[in-house]
Amino acid sequence: xxxxxxxxxxxxxxxxxxxxxxxxxxxxxxxxxxxxxxxxxxxxxxxxxxxxxxxxxxxxxxxxxxxxxxxxxxxxxxxxxxxxxxxxxxxxxxxxxxxxxxxxxxxxxxxxxxxxxxxxxxxxxxxxxxxxxxxxxxxxxxxxxxxxxxxxxxxxxxxxxxxxxxxxxxxxxxxxxxxxxxxxxxxxxxxxxxxxxxxxxxxxxxxxxxxxxxxxxxxxxxxxxxxxxxxxxxxxxxxxxxxxxxxxxxxxxxxxxxxxxxxxxxxxxxxxxxxxxxxxxxxxxxxxxxxxxxxxxxxxxxxxxxxxxxxxxxxxxxxxxxxxxxxxxxxxxxxxxxxxxxxxxxxxxxxxxxxxxxxxxxxxxxxxxxx
Numbered sequence: 001x002x003x004x005x006x007x008x009x010x011x012x013x014x015x016x017x018x019x020x021x022x023x024x025x026x027x028x029x030x031x032x033x034x035x036x037x038x039x040x041x042x043x044x045x046x047x048x049x050x051x052x053x054x055x056x057x058x059x060x061x062x063x064x065x066x067x068x069x070x071x072x073x074x075x076x077x078x079x080x081x082x083x084x085x086x087x088x089x090x091x092x093x094x095x096x097x098x099x100x101x102x103x104x105x106x107x108x109x110x111x112x113x114x115x116x117x118x119x120x121x122x123x124x125x126x127x128x129x130x131x132x133x134x135x136x137x138x139x140x141x142x143x144x145x146x147x148x149x150x151x152x153x154x155x156x157x158x159x160x161x162x163x164x165x166x167x168x169x170x171x172x173x174x175x176x177x178x179x180x181x182x183x184x185x186x187x188x189x190x191x192x193x194x195x196x197x198x199x200x201x202x203x204x205x206x207x208x209x210x211x212x213x214x215x216x217x218x219x220x221x222x223x224x225x226x227x228x229x230x231x232x233x234x235x236x237x238x239x240x241x242x243x244x245x246x247x248x249x250x251x252x253x254x255x256x257x258x259x260x261x262x263x264x265x266x267x268x269x270x271x272x273x274x275x276x277x278x279x280x281x282x283x284x285x286x287x288x289x290x291x292x293x294x295x296x297x298x299x300x301x302x303x304x305x306x307x308x309x310x311x312x313x314x315x316x317x318x319x320x321x322x323x324x325x326x327x328x329x330x331x332x333x334x335x336x337x338x339x340x341x342x343x344x345x346x347x348x349x350x351x352x353x354x355x356x357x358x359x360x361x362x363x364x365x366x367x368x369x370x371x
Contacts, residue, residue: 074091074129074133075087075090075091076277077277077280081238081239081242084242084280085238085242085280085281088277088280088281089281089284091129092127092129092154092281092284095110095128095129096110097109097110097128097149097154097155098110098111099155100173100174100177102170102173102174103169103173104151104157104159104162104166104167104169104170104173105156105157105158105159106155106156106157107148107149107156107157107170107173107174108128108148108149108154108155108156109128109146109147109148109149109174110128110132110145110146110147111144111145111146111147111178112144112145112147113143113144113145114142114144115141115142115143115144115370116142116143116144116184116207116366116369116370117143117144117145117146117175117178117180117182117183117184118139118143118144118145118146118183118184118185118186118366119146119147119148119171119175119183119184119185119186119198120132120135120136120139120145120146120147120186120187121148121150121171121185121186121187121188121191121192121194121195122134122135122149122150122153122188122191123187123188123189123190123191123192123213123292124189124190124288124289124292124293124297125278125279125282125285125289126149126150126153126188126190126191126278126285126288127149127150127153127154127284127285127288128147128148128149128153128154129154129278130278131147131188131191132147133274133278134188134212135186135188135212137359138186138210138358138359138362138363139186139362139363139366140363140366140367142370143184143366143370146174146175146178146180146183148170148171148174149288150167150191150194150288151166151167151170151287151288151291151296152285152286152287152288152289152290152291153284153285153287153288154284154285155284156288158287158288158291162291162295163295163296163299164193164194164196164197164295164296164299164300164303165197165201165299167194167197167296168194168195168197168198168201168202169201169202171194171198171202172198172201172202172205175205181205182204182205182206182207183205183206183207184206184207184208184209184210184365184366184369185198185199185206185208185209185210185310186210186212186362187209187210187211187212187214188211188212188213188214189212189213189214189215189322189323189349190215190292190296190297191215192211192214192215192216192300193215193296193297193299193300193303194296195209195211196209196211196300196303196305196308197303199307199308199309199310199312200303200304200305200307200308203307203308203309203310206310207310207311207369208310208311208312208313208365208366208368208369209308209310209311209312209313210312210313210315210362210365210366211312211313211314211315211328211331212315212316212351212358213257213315213316213317213320213322213323213349213350213351214314214316214323214327214328214331215296215297215300215323216300216323216324216327216328216330216331217300217301217303217305217327217330217331218301218324218326218327218330226293228290228294231289231290231293232286232290235282235283235285235286235289235290236283236286237282237283238280238281238282238283241279241280241282242280245276245279245280249276252276253272253276256272256275256276256349256350257320257321257322257323257348257349257350258272258348258349258350258352259319259321259346259348262319262346262347262348262352264352268352268353271350271352272350272352275350305331305334305335306334306335306336308335308336308338309336311337311338311365311368311369312332312335312337312338312339313338313339313341313361313362313365314328314331314332314335314338314339314340314341315341315343315351315358315361315362316328316340316341316342316343317342317343317346317347317348317349317351318342318343318344318345318346319346319347319348320348320349321348321349322348322349323349325342328340328342339361341357341358341361343355343357343358
C-alpha cells in the first residue's frame, strides 16, 4: 500500500481536530458571555427602549436614507499621527452611516443602490468602510448593498452577553427595518461566524452565502496568542497601533495573515498598505475586535452547519496561516451542496496576488438568485 501523502495526513489531522473541537467547546460563546445581574438589567433597558421606539413597517414603508454610491478611493492617511487620525476619522464620518435601534442596541449601516439585496459582512478590524473596500468590488451592478458595522465597530453597540447568534438576529432586525425579506450574504474572515449563524437561524432569509477566507470550526480556535489585557491596552490606543504600524510593519502584516516568505509586488504592497491604513482609528473598532477574538471566532464551533440550505460558495487560499485551509474544506464538506474554491497559488488570508477566478464565481452565484 502506498504511503499517505503529507497533504492527506494534514487533512486527516484537521478532521480529527474538528471533531475534538466540537466535542470540547460546546456552547463556548455562552460560557464566555455568561451574563451577570448588571447584564440582565442592561438587556431589559435595551429591550424597553426598543419596544418604546420600534414601529412595525407598514405595507408600503417610506424609503429610508439611501445613497447611490460612496467614495471609491478613500484619502490616504497623513504622514504624521495627528493628521493621520484626523483623516482616518473623517473617512468614516463622511460615510454618513444611518442608525437603527434594536433589542441589542444601535446598528450603524449603509444602504446603497437598487436591486436584489446583498448583505456585506466585514471581518476583524473592520466596519462598514472595510466591507466596502474588500467586498463591494465583487458585486456586479444591479444589486442593493446593505453594509452594517457589526457589534462593537464604528458606533454599533456591543450588547451585554453578545454572541454571533445575537448578531445574526440583529442582521434580521435590520432587514425587517428595510423591508427586505431575503438577501444574499457576503462575509469575509471573522464575519463568517455571524453570517453562518444568520444562515442557520434565519434560513429562509438567506438567498445565497459567500464566505471569503472564512473563520472556520476547529481546534485552532483554542489558540489565543495574546492575553486579553494586553490586547485591550494595545487596541484601545491609536498611538500605540500607529507606532506598531510604522516601526514594526512586518510584524503587523504577519498578524494580518500575509505569508512571511511571500514577495510583495507593487500591487500587493499597495493592497497591504490600504489594509494597514484601514485599521485606523482602531479605538473606534477595539470593542468589536476583542469580541471577535475572544468570543465570536471560537463560537463558530457551536454553529450547526448542517442547517445551512442557501447556495454557498467558499473561497480560501491554500497558504492561509490565520485560518487553515482544512477548516474551509470541513466547511464545504458539512454544508450540503456548497462549492469550495481553493486558491492554489496562495496569497494568504488577504488573498494577495492575481486571482481572476474569484470575481466570476461570486458574480455567477449572485446573478443566479437575482429576482
